[in-house]
Amino acid sequence: MFIDLNSDLGESYGSWKMGNDEHILPIVSSANIACGFHAGDPLGIFNTVKKAVALNVSIGAHVAYPDLVGFGRRNMDLSAAELTADVLYQIAALDGLAKVAGSKVRYVKPHGALYNTIAHDPKQAAAVIDAIQSYDQSLILVALAGSPLIQQARQAGLSVVAEAFADRAYHADGRLVSRRLEGAVLHDAEVVAKRVVSMLQEGGVPSIEGTFTPILADSICLHGDTAGALQMANAIKSELLQHHINIRAFAQATEVN
Template sequence: MSFIDLNSDLGEGFGRWSLGDDLEMLGIVTSANIACGFHAGDPLVIRETVLGAREAGVSIGAHVGYRDLAGFGRRNMDVSSAELISDVIYQIGALQGVARAAGTTVTYVKPHGALYNTIVHDARQAQDVVTAISEIDPTLAILGLPGSEVLRAADKAGLRSVTEAFADRAYTPAGTLVSRKEAGSVLHDAALVAARMVQLATEGTLTAIDGSTITVVADSICVHGDSPGATELARQVRAALTAAAIDITAFAPRAGDPAAP
């Protein structure tokens, strides 16, 4: 692999509650997954993040989730198809409106939290997310876990699917993320994380939590913006990839740009 995208979950403050350093992270990543108000984010925070992404030349994605502000979108929800399709359309549309007013565009969708993990295996909810994207804007790419039901559904629907890996998360031997409820699920050693991401980009493999080697092919790497030391971790990941001759570039084009590789 000669190039890879770096994405981060941003715009997740709400009212007087601040989360992460969005402006600093926008100077490191190439794609911003911006909260759309259902798991986090309010109109002011969302607009400020969109404006920051525009100024930094960072691609904008809709970070859609369950309607769960209290649980930060990390609680599993058995919602109907009609409700989930409508909720995803609503969230994408809200971010598209803010982006349009700011003179930029939304180029992709990344599900958040419990919804992201659910549609790795749940074919019905995966199809609901794909249906929502297809109905509101089929030009949007969708970012997801390799081998997931949602990316299979996206491929069948003719949407552009983009695979991602998580820099600071541990993996199971099956190639899925270790639950946040389990010890060791989140990695905090920036040097270790950076080395893992170079291994991913150059060899297409990672070491799972049990010590086994798994194959992980990813077009994008997620560096979470809400963890302690998040920006320093992201900076070290970017520096290590650059030192390994991996170009850092957005997978989705910005408004007016030629298509990214």
């Protein structure tokens, strides 16, 4: 049994630092690298790309709404044409840097508000799907486990990987608990590590309402910008290996299969 571990990286901007890229990269198998719309500057993004290549970590475009001030966490009502162009621009920019570094973008994971919106909004989802297919139909879309987006993208011909979050609380219906609510983000490394194993071995976790929530995921996101992120990432890796669950990038697994 194996699972992919991914993390949002390359999000520092100038003198403003975000995350623990250097320490998280050796732990994960896939790197969701910012493309400059919600975070990241060209030099920082390129450095993260080169480190990912050196560690044989799969590179994904972490595309977002054009919202640097809000860190991509504010909803935007963009036209389909505008959103498609924005996503296409971001994928192409990151892929260009990856090419120079000797690799390529293998998947796309939307960020923040865009991620949550397209999970349930078919119109904006269609715009993102169109951008991905216009650039490279072999790219894999990472989507919220259990969301309608998964079926919509697959019907459109995209390969999709279902994703769960190690340190986020879930509602009984599978939605993520809003960060504005208490208990939305979990900080106990031991608890989070056991929840990840529960997702994989039992097919779900307890919801914030107290009931069991089914979650079938092929990739687990480790946030690198939360308190104790590095300790949590190490705890998750250790717990997985103790249960004989190997860590491998889903993109590499797809190529093997």
